[in-house]
Amino acid sequence: MDVLVVGGGPAGRALASACSARGLVTSLVDPNPERPWRATYAAWADELPAGAPVAVSTSRSRVFAASEHRIARGYAVLDNERLRRLPDDVRVVRGLVAERGDGHVVLRDGQVLRAGVVVDASGASGRVAQHAVGVVVPAEQAAPFVGADEALVMDWRKPPAAGSPDPTFLYGIPVPGGGVLLEETSLARRPGLPVAELRLRLHARLAAHGIPLPRAEERVRVPLAARPRPGAFGAAAGMVHPATGYSVADALRLAPEVARAIADGVPVDRVVWPAGARAVHALRRFGLAAVLAMRPEEVPEFFDLFFHLPRNRQRDYLGNRSDLRGTAGAMSALFRSAGWGLRGRMALSVRSAKGVRTPG
Numbered sequence: 001m002d003v004l005v006v007g008g009g010p011a012g013r014a015l016a017s018a019c020s021a022r023g024l025v026t027s028l029v030d031p032n033p034e035r036p037w038r039a040t041y042a043a044w045a046d047e048l049p050a051g052a053p054v055a056v057s058t059s060r061s062r063v064f065a066a067s068e069h070r071i072a073r074g075y076a077v078l079d080n081e082r083l084r085r086l087p088d089d090v091r092v093v094r095g096l097v098a099e100r101g102d103g104h105v106v107l108r109d110g111q112v113l114r115a116g117v118v119v120d121a122s123g124a125s126g127r128v129a130q131h132a133v134g135v136v137v138p139a140e141q142a143a144p145f146v147g148a149d150e151a152l153v154m155d156w157r158k159p160p161a162a163g164s165p166d167p168t169f170l171y172g173i174p175v176p177g178g179g180v181l182l183e184e185t186s187l188a189r190r191p192g193l194p195v196a197e198l199r200l201r202l203h204a205r206l207a208a209h210g211i212p213l214p215r216a217e218e219r220v221r222v223p224l225a226a227r228p229r230p231g232a233f234g235a236a237a238g239m240v241h242p243a244t245g246y247s248v249a250d251a252l253r254l255a256p257e258v259a260r261a262i263a264d265g266v267p268v269d270r271v272v273w274p275a276g277a278r279a280v281h282a283l284r285r286f287g288l289a290a291v292l293a294m295r296p297e298e299v300p301e302f303f304d305l306f307f308h309l310p311r312n313r314q315r316d317y318l319g320n321r322s323d324l325r326g327t328a329g330a331m332s333a334l335f336r337s338a339g340w341g342l343r344g345r346m347a348l349s350v351r352s353a354k355g356v357r358t359p360g
């Protein structure tokens with residue numbers, strides 16, 4: 001076997017597919033390879049590679065921070081079934097990796113799997129996390145929050161009920177089947193905001209518009225500052241954007257490059273974490289530290305400033321993981337536009353970000 005991918009999430013499957021397309025003999029091991037995903041994966045449409053399996057897309061987006069921002073940028077919800085699909089020649093092994101060694105892994109049942117290259121795509125863990133609770137409602141009921149052909153990226157307006165001052169926002173995206181996923185989200189908190197608090201706020205928002213409560217609930221927990229593991233890919237490699245919690249679009253875009261590196265005998269880390277990406281990640285961690293240090297009322301103010309930046313600056317910060325110049329430019333523009341109180345908080349957070357581990 002040439003490649004063994006540990007973990008069958010979006011990153012592991014994208015990589016296994018790309019390795020197979022390169023002609024590499026590939027296996028993927030996961031404890032529950034047939035279990036359908038319950039998460040709704042989405043991204044800015046222009047961050048996805050051509051051919052990414054999109055289920056629903058919008059042509060525009062909206063943000064409410066201290067003011068309303070209409071953004072002429074499309075958003076895309078991925079089709080989980082197509083995202084999960086693997087080529088027939090990828091061997092799928094059911095199992096939990098208990099030990100990793102050089103060119104082999106040991107499963108919990110004692111089975112040993114050997115491969116020229118083992119890539120860890122088994123996801124992330126960590127205490128600083130983004131949390132959300134969501135429900136899917138029919139599109140017509142969601143109309144007070146999310147318009148047609150639109151994604152509500154963030155709505156920081158306060159919910160009618162809350163048990164704590166922690167800031168949360170409403171996220172709303174159309175999903176397959178004509179519904180809209182409405183999610184109460186806590187961007188970054190250590191430890192995360194309790195699920196009960198998020199649920200209280202979401203239910204209060206729905207009740208204010210007489211929207212009946214659906215039974216099913218989507219729960220989200222995305223570690224934002226996970227310790228990156230060497231020779232890994234996806235969230236396991238620390239590829240999650242520390243400010244947004246996103247990594248799927250990057251994993252889909254990078255998978256073919258990583259597969260090419262494996263075929264050429266180049267270490268995976270060299271492609272996943274080139275110097276530019278490491279530096280950008282360090283800056284993004286600073287952004288995360290700044291958000292964690294802010295007072296509750298400053299967070300919507302911060303996002304208002306962010307969405308007032310020119311669109312290219314916004315894209316540079318949210319998207320391009322290797323563009324150090326663009327990321328630094330976006331962050332300094334944000335800093336310059338902030339008032340003195342917020343600037344002070346951002347500057348102070350540099351100190352707390354200094355101890356944060358960066359990849360590579």
Ligand SMILES: Cc1cc2nc3c(=O)[nH]c(=O)nc-3n(C[C@H](O)[C@H](O)[C@H](O)COP(=O)(O)OP(=O)(O)OC[C@H]3O[C@@H](n4cnc5c(N)ncnc54)[C@H](O)[C@@H]3O)c2cc1C
Nearest residue numbers: 007008009010011039041042097122123234235246247248
């Ligand atoms: C509900 C929800 C919604 C989200 N929405 C978005 C979104 O819209 N956009 C976005 O970019 N991100 C989103 N995220 C963040 C998302 O978690 C990650 O971006 C994405 O799942 C990371 O993919 P991954 O394949 O790296 O890891 P994971 O999806 O965590 O997959 C890891 C896989 O490895 C397996 N595994 C774990 N340990 C072992 C082991 N020891 N042996 C073998 N297999 C193992 C797991 O079972 C799992 O299948 C969301 C997360 C959640 C929970």
